[in-house]
Amino acid sequence: MKNTLLKTDEIGIFSLGGLGEVGKNMYIFEISDQIFIVDSGILFPDNHLLGIDYVIPDFQYLVENEERIVGLFITHAHEDHIGSIPYLLRKVKIPKIYAAGIAVDMIEYKLTEHSDVKAPPIDVYKSHYKYKFKDVEISFIRLNHSIPDMFGIVFKTKLGNIFHTGDFKIDFSPVGPPAEYDKLAKIGSEGTILLLSDSTNSEREGIIESDSKIGKSINELFSRISGRIIIATFASNMYRIQQIIESSIRNGRKIAFFGRSMERAIEVGRQSGYIKIPKGFLLENEDLNKIPDHKLTILVTGSQGEPFAALSRIADRSHRQIQARKGDTVIFSSSPIPGNQEGVNRTINKLFRLDVEVITHGPIADTHTSGHGSQHDLKLMLSLVKPKYFIPVHGEHRMLIHHRDLAIETGVHPDNILILDNGDVAGLSANGLRLAGKVQADDIYIDGTGIGDIGSAVIRERKVLSEEGLFAVIATIDSTKGELLTKPSIVSRGFIYMRGNEEITNELANLASDVISKELQKKHYHENNLKQKVIDVLQSKIKDLTLRNPIIIPIISDLKE
Template identity: 40%
Template structure:
């Protein structure tokens, strides 16, 4: 009986990680992540994977297994569980982060989440599944071993090989050795940093840099990082305590995650070390450290509000030290750069990933990827989690490590890879559309709405309105011209007057029965576009509002 591997996200992109594995009439899902928009997707909060295949095969889906608690692996759960309410399996910290996320969702159904310990086996139909510990930029990150009748499948999740992790829990080499002895049919491995030579530095190296900056700071310190970076937050807290600073938190997700991690002992925080944000104005600035959201330049985040002088409790001052302990997610570079510029303008000293060693990524570089390949020696290899160049580079590493080129599969989202013990082939491909989210509204967009938004942002819009009467035909209100985002086109300038005159002439043709209402709209649209281009060499969008008076 063959096994089918069906990536529904995470390939040829950063984020939106989700993979379905079908064995007979049973399907398990690994991860359920979202993706953040890029600069060509204006006005979007985030993007979800297309799970049409899972909805269509709803009765076959038996469980969702989550490798770790980052948004690109759990962020889509609030949108998936209401449609496919199956048990979720995750490590302890990951399950706590999922609970926070799902409980925040409004009108959410009852759901089942199970904490699975490393090496603890769970049987799901024809599958036997277990987690094994890996290192990443968040504690309790797991890889997954999936046993099927065809053979053993290993999914690494996001990982790096860190011999000195902050929580002292290294990758489980013994488990990897046992899997290799058993024989690995397919390896699905993290490709995010497959282009980077050498090894990824340890998280502890960042801690040393952060401690040096915190020790030398003369006034208030503000540190922005991902709210899920529990290991990083622990190092910041440790340094703050060592330097006799009290800690305040600003940002909803940061406050929730630190509260949860402290209550569950994933964060060790001395009693009374954390104070309310409003209390920071009552003590000396050189005795405070503020943990904030906003490392990605998110418009509503705490750090961005500070950079714009809009934060209700914190006003950036000269001699403040700001540390952005993260690197920009692709697509967020301009937002982060603007935030840094604004902080400098307000007098802060800013340390970020381009100027200080305040961040290391949580993904394996080439030597670690080769080590994983050489340890497991898979028959088939499928690089996951990355843009195409990352998948391609990882494929080359696999070939160099001895995997037959015909057994290396660089897939697209929606491809169906069918695997037997001795053969694997791509047998079909599912049509996939991204799902956009804005506020509480979601929609599939084959390109229409996004293209319209891009067009509006580039060209602006001219609005021409008038009111006419049908029986008898008459002009009720004269043409009015307004515009948004179009330079040199105001109410009373030359071009506006020309547009009004042009519109008036077509309205008079309508009144004299030379053209009907449909022709009026078509001719007015076309003539207005031509007139604007002739006078300005611009092509703004034209919106007509021809109202009918009874």
């Protein structure tokens, strides 16, 4: 199926996730009827999505246009860029995945956890590789980020270069390999028609601290602590993990780590060489208690206050091997992602109750830096790449708007910038960049208990249940005789407490009784009509009495012959 929104020779650009949100990144580039997918991520929702573990992009467009898909190109191994790959592969046939460095290990690891998924071959690219397709050549530019092996993607087209940055910061003294600024300048001087750039920190002024500086400050911090150190960071931040390991060794501490994602990251990191732990410094968990406190660093997951992560359980004293106690120092080498502050505070409160020293990132202790460039970095990117047209990506709506302003400051014409939502299709041609139309790009909710995708209707129901409660009417009838056999009984959960509210309960039971009797007398009695009638009448009465709108469930047992 052709993309009918696009004119002949137009290049299509849109996202199925990542615009208006930080998460579930998935960008689509359509060049000469070929579909190139960049990233396939997940989004971790805040509390308002009840019981939902994550949100993934809507793959419907890709299902319908499967035969035109060339491949999935991965920028880096963060979950908001690779997390939905197993779900994508279940729905859509992808001929090939192109990924680099630890992204390859992380994807392979992920696929072993979803053994039902038939995985396509993974083509491992290096930063100097070039892939030729019809009317386009794809190449890569290494950039710095909070995870190793992050690559921006260049599409060299007839119209000029299209550059998708991926996630990046400018770090002139990175912990890992340096970014390829020369290549950025080169595509700029060749002519970049369109730039899509990371907007996460577009509201932040000033300089984002170099990762190597954080290493120094962690080392300095360690040298002042005399008890056990329990330190939490993102498992994917292998540079940070390595810095923590090095600081431990320098200060004569051995290292233990806890949390499933931390174990996985360390395994992948050691394979790829990003994490090095000299012999004798890695503790087996059973040896923990044999080591004096001042010789111990415990590296854990849970920097975001996640309730079941290692740190939360250590703070709860419900962890099997380690319990926080007086004399310990807990360091957060992270900042809370928006929405997680509450969970982090809960964990910190618990630690304070145990008289544990807590150090979070702040002016006194530099324990963390962002992996996303601030305004200064974003302007540098724009100035090097010099795009004619610009689409800010990877960010909530206000971040995209701020990024637009930065682009204008660096000389991009305001008319040449498009702010898009997920599903908005941009058409790029020699005549310019225009909004061409819209494709389906909903949020798909994944309930981790194995239910699979659940629709927004279920979310709405959960929301009503949590806010308004549930109200059941139980009645026994005989439909052949047209009789209500007992007075209906009422059960409520989370709506009103029944005891003490007998008056309301009675009134509602009487009302239900009237409705049911009347409905049973009707010539064309039907159980569904009866249920709907009970719901309608009770709903409006409850609204009058209580201003509430609970879910009403009529349970009718019909004892007809």
